[in-house]
Amino acid sequence: MPQVATGGKPKGAQASSPGRPRRPARTWHVKVPGVPGATSGRGSVKIASGVPWIMPALVLCVGLLYYCIGYTGLISTWNWDGISPNPKHVGAGNYSSIVHDPLFWGAVWHTLIFFAVTFTIQTFLGLLFAVLLHSKVKLAGIYKVVIFTPVVLAPAIMAPVFREMFSPTGQLNSVLHAIGLGALEQSWIGQTSTALPAIMAITIWEFTGFTFVLYYAAISQIDSAIVEAARLDGAGNLRVITRIVWPNVAGTTFALATLSVIGALKTFDIPWLVTSAGPDYATNFLGTYIYQQIIQLDHVGYGAALSVILLVIAVMFGVVLQLWRNRRADH
Amino acid sequence: MRHHVRLRRLRPLALLASACIALPMAAQVNAGASVKAGAAHAKRASSASGTINWWGWTPTDSTLANDEIAQFHKVYPKITVKFKLITIANWVTALRPALVSGAGPDIFEMQPGAYVTEFNSFATNMAPVMTQALGANWQSKIAPSGVSGLTYNGKLTAASVGSVYAGMLWINQQLFAKYKLTPPKTLSQWVSDCAVFKSHGEGCFVQGNATEGFLQDTLQSITNSVQPGLWTEASKGTAKWNSPGIVKALTIWKQLFSNGVMQAGSLGYQQYPDANNAFLTGKYAMIMMGTWYMQNVTTAGMKSAMQAAGVTNPKPFTALPIPFPNVGGHPSASYGDADYGLAIYNRSKNIAAAEDFVKWLATSSEGQQYVANQLDDLPSLRTIDPNFKAIQLVNRAAQQGAIQNLIKNVGSVTQPRESLLSSDVQNAILTAAQSVGSGSATPKAAADTLQKAAVAAGEKFK
Numbered sequence: 001m002p003q004v005a006t007g008g009k010p011k012g013a014q015a016s017s018p019g020r021p022r023r024p025a026r027t028w029h030v031k032v033p034g035v036p037g038a039t040s041g042r043g044s045v046k047i048a049s050g051v052p053w054i055m056p057a058l059v060l061c062v063g064l065l066y067y068c069i070g071y072t073g074l075i076s077t078w079n080w081d082g083i084s085p086n087p088k089h090v091g092a093g094n095y096s097s098i099v100h101d102p103l104f105w106g107a108v109w110h111t112l113i114f115f116a117v118t119f120t121i122q123t124f125l126g127l128l129f130a131v132l133l134h135s136k137v138k139l140a141g142i143y144k145v146v147i148f149t150p151v152v153l154a155p156a157i158m159a160p161v162f163r164e165m166f167s168p169t170g171q172l173n174s175v176l177h178a179i180g181l182g183a184l185e186q187s188w189i190g191q192t193s194t195a196l197p198a199i200m201a202i203t204i205w206e207f208t209g210f211t212f213v214l215y216y217a218a219i220s221q222i223d224s225a226i227v228e229a230a231r232l233d234g235a236g237n238l239r240v241i242t243r244i245v246w247p248n249v250a251g252t253t254f255a256l257a258t259l260s261v262i263g264a265l266k267t268f269d270i271p272w273l274v275t276s277a278g279p280d281y282a283t284n285f286l287g288t289y290i291y292q293q294i295i296q297l298d299h300v301g302y303g304a305a306l307s308v309i310l311l312v313i314a315v316m317f318g319v320v321l322q323l324w325r326n327r328r329a330d331h
Numbered sequence: 332m333r334h335h336v337r338l339r340r341l342r343p344l345a346l347l348a349s350a351c352i353a354l355p356m357a358a359q360v361n362a363g364a365s366v367k368a369g370a371a372h373a374k375r376a377s378s379a380s381g382t383i384n385w386w387g388w389t390p391t392d393s394t395l396a397n398d399e400i401a402q403f404h405k406v407y408p409k410i411t412v413k414f415k416l417i418t419i420a421n422w423v424t425a426l427r428p429a430l431v432s433g434a435g436p437d438i439f440e441m442q443p444g445a446y447v448t449e450f451n452s453f454a455t456n457m458a459p460v461m462t463q464a465l466g467a468n469w470q471s472k473i474a475p476s477g478v479s480g481l482t483y484n485g486k487l488t489a490a491s492v493g494s495v496y497a498g499m500l501w502i503n504q505q506l507f508a509k510y511k512l513t514p515p516k517t518l519s520q521w522v523s524d525c526a527v528f529k530s531h532g533e534g535c536f537v538q539g540n541a542t543e544g545f546l547q548d549t550l551q552s553i554t555n556s557v558q559p560g561l562w563t564e565a566s567k568g569t570a571k572w573n574s575p576g577i578v579k580a581l582t583i584w585k586q587l588f589s590n591g592v593m594q595a596g597s598l599g600y601q602q603y604p605d606a607n608n609a610f611l612t613g614k615y616a617m618i619m620m621g622t623w624y625m626q627n628v629t630t631a632g633m634k635s636a637m638q639a640a641g642v643t644n645p646k647p648f649t650a651l652p653i654p655f656p657n658v659g660g661h662p663s664a665s666y667g668d669a670d671y672g673l674a675i676y677n678r679s680k681n682i683a684a685a686e687d688f689v690k691w692l693a694t695s696s697e698g699q700q701y702v703a704n705q706l707d708d709l710p711s712l713r714t715i716d717p718n719f720k721a722i723q724l725v726n727r728a729a730q731q732g733a734i735q736n737l738i739k740n741v742g743s744v745t746q747p748r749e750s751l752l753s754s755d756v757q758n759a760i761l762t763a764a765q766s767v768g769s770g771s772a773t774p775k776a777a778a779d780t781l782q783k784a785a786v787a788a789g790e791k792f793k
Binding site for chain 2: 081082083163166167168169187188189190191192195275276278279280281282295296297298
C-alpha cells in the first residue's frame with residue numbers, strides 16, 4: 001500500500017504563489033522489489049502525490065473516452081453501415097472522400113461564420129450587460145434573471161417556439177408588419193439566405209446570458225482603485241470600458257473564445273431541430289452532417305471519419321488559442 | 332466596481348436588450364367515432380399471453396392504433412399491446428439503436444425500400460406465419476406489393492397490413508366553394524386558383540419540403556405527367572436521373588415556387604407536423620398527401636386530426652382527393668407500395684404473442700376489416716373493402732363516391748412509390764429538389780448531381 005511521505009500544500013497551490021519558497025513535491029513511495037533501478041534509495045518508487053487523486057478520472061478518461069476515440073478512429077477506416085458483421089476495410093478512403101465532399105467544406109465554412117458572428121456579438125452584448133448591471137440600475141436582479149434564463153432553457157423546448165416565430169406567418173413577421181416594416185418580412189428559416197443568420201440569432205439569444213455571467217464575475221474582480229483613479233483623471237465611460245475593463249477581463253474573453261470554438265464545432269441541436277440543417281444544407285454543421293451520415297444514411301465509417309476530423313480541428317483550435325494566450329501573457 | 336462604473340445614459344439599452352431576450356420566452360407561453368368493424372369478437376384459444384410493444388409511424392393518429400388494439404384485446408384478452416407512435420422523420424433514429432442494442436420493440440413497422448434493406452436482419456421470417464394463417468397459397472390472397480416489397484433475399488420480413496398510394500392532391504372543399512373555384516386540372520389553373528386564394532388572404536397549396544419523402548411524391552407526380560413511367564425507370568436504373576424528362580420535371584417543380592403555387596418558406600416546412608397542421612386548421616386549400624389521408628374523411632378521424640393540429644373545438648371540413656394536375660402534358664398516374672408491414676423482432680421475448688397480434692391484424696378478416704374501415708390504409712387482404720355503412724363520413728354525399736373512386740383507381744397502380752429507392756438516392760432527390768427550389772442550382776445541374784449521387788450510391792444503370 002502506498003504511504004504518504006510528506007505533508008504540505010498541493011504543488012499547484014505553491015506554483016500559484018511565486019513569492020514563496022517552494023516546498024518539495026509530495027511523493028508516494030511504493031516498494032518495487034523486482035525492479036532494479038526503479039527504486040529510490042529506500043527501495044521504493046516515487047510517485048507524484050496527486051496521482052491517487054486523479055486516478056479515478058484518469059481510468060475513466062483512458063478507459064472510456066480514449067478507447068472510444070480509438071475505436072472511432074478504427075471505424076473511420078471501414079465502409080460500414082453500423083449493423084453488418086463484416087465491415088469492409090477502406091483504409092483512408094473515407095478521408096479522401098471527405099476532402100472532395102463539398103458538403104463537408106460547406107459545414108466547415110458555416111462553423112467558421114457561426115463562431116465569428118456568435119462570439120463577437122455575444123461578447124459585445126455580454127460585456128455590455130455586465131457593465132450596465134454593475135452600475136446603479138433599479139431592478140437589476142430581475143434583469144439578471146431575464147438575461148440568464150435562456151441559458152437554462154433546453155434547445156429542444158425552444159426549437160418549436162423559434163420555428164413558429166421565424167415561420168412566414170410567425171410572430172417576427174407580424175411584429176415587422178405591425179411596426180410598418182412589412183417590406184422586411186421573410187421566410188426566415190425557409191430560404192438559404194436567412195436560415196443561417198436565424199440560427200445564429202437563436203444561439204446568441206440562448207448563450208449571451210452565459211457570457212454575461214462570466215463578465216459580470218470578472219468585472220467584480222477589478223480593483224476599484226484603478227477605475228477610481230481613471231475617473232479622477234477624467235476618463236469617461238467609454239474610456240473606462242475600453243482601457244480598464246476590457247484589458248482586465250482578457251482572461252475571461254479567452255475562456256469564452258475557447259468555449260465558443262468548442263460550442264461552434266459541437267453545434268447540433270438548434271440547427272437540427274429548427275431547420276433540419278437546411279434548406280439545401282444552408283445550416284449544415286459538422287455535428288448535423290455527422291448525424292445525418294451515421295443515423296440517417298447508415299454511413300457509419302464515413303461519419304466516424306468526419307468525427308475524427310472534427311476532433312482534430314477542435315484540438316488544433318485549442319492549441320492555437322493556447323499559444324495565443326501564452327504569447328499575450330509573455331507580453 | 333459597482334459604485335464606479337456608472338452608465339446611466341446606457342440604462343435604456345439594458346431595458347431594450349432585456350425585452351429582446353424576453354420576447355421568445357413570451358412567445359413560448361403563447362405557443363402552444365370509433366369505427367365499428369361489425370365482426371363478431373369470438374375469443375381465440377391461444378397459449379400466448381403477456382405484454383408486447385408495437386412501434387410504428389402509422390397510424391399517424393394513435394387513437395386509431397389503440398382502437399385496433401382494443402378490438403384485438405377482445406379476441407385475445409391475455410395479450411396486452413402497447414403502441415408507440417414515432418414520427419416518420421424520427422423513425423430510423425429511434426428504431427435503429429433500439430434494435431441494435433437488443434432493446435427493440437416486439438413488433439415494429441416495416442416499409443418497402445430502405446427500411447427493409449436496413450432492418451431485415453432484425454426481423455423473423457413471416458412466411459411460416461402467413462402460411463399458418465392463410466394457407467399455402469397465402470401469396471395469392473394478399474396484395475402483391477405486400478409480398479415483393481417486404482421480401483428481402485427470399486425472406487418475408489413483415490406481414491403487410493395495408494397499402495398506400497400517392498399521386499393525388501387533397502383539397503378543402505369548403506374553401507374552394509367559398510371562392511367559387513374548381514380544383515386545378517392544369518398548371519395554369521393551379522396558378523390562377525392560388526392567385527385567387529392569395530388575393531383573399533387564404534393559403535393555397537402547402538407542402539413540407541424540408542425533408543425527403545413528400546416532396547418526392549410531388550416530383551414523381553410531375554415526372555409522371557411529363558413522361559409517364561420515367562420516374563420508375565430511373566428508380567430501376569433503366570433511365571438516368573438526368574434524362575430530359577427529369578430535367579423538365581425539375582423545371583416545373585421550380586415553377587411551382589416562382590409562380591406562387593408553393594407556399595412561402597416551404598423549404599423550411601416539415602410535412603408533419605407543419606404542412607399537415609396548416610391544412611387541417613383551414614389555412615390552406617390544398618396539400619399533397621396520399622391515400623392515408625382518407626382517414627380524414629371520417630368524422631372521428633378528422634376531429635381527432637384537427638385537435639392534434641391545435642384546433643380546440645374542431646368543426647370537420649370536407650376533405651376530398653383530386654387527381655394531380657396535368658402539369659406536363661399527360662395525366663399523372665398514381666403509385667404506391669405496401670404502406671407498412673408488421674415485423675417481429677427476432678430478439679423478442681414474446682414472439683408467440685407478437686405473432687398472434689400480427690396474424691389478427693394482417694390476415695384475419697375482422698382485423699383487416701377494421702383496417703379498411705379506418706380508411707388509413709387499403710387492406711392487404713384482397714377480399715376486404717371498406718364497409719361504408721359502418722363509417723361515419725363528414726360529408727357522405729361528397730366524399731363516399733370520391734373515396735370509392737380513389738380506391739378503384741389505385742387498384743390498377745403499377746408504379747412503386749419508395750420500394751426501389753435507397754436512402755442515399757432519396758437523400759440525393761431531396762438535395763436536388765431543394766437546390767432547384769432555393770435557386771442554388773439549375774434543373775439541369777441538379778439532375779446531373781442527382782445522377783452522380785445515384786451512381787455513387789451503387790445504383791446500376793443500363
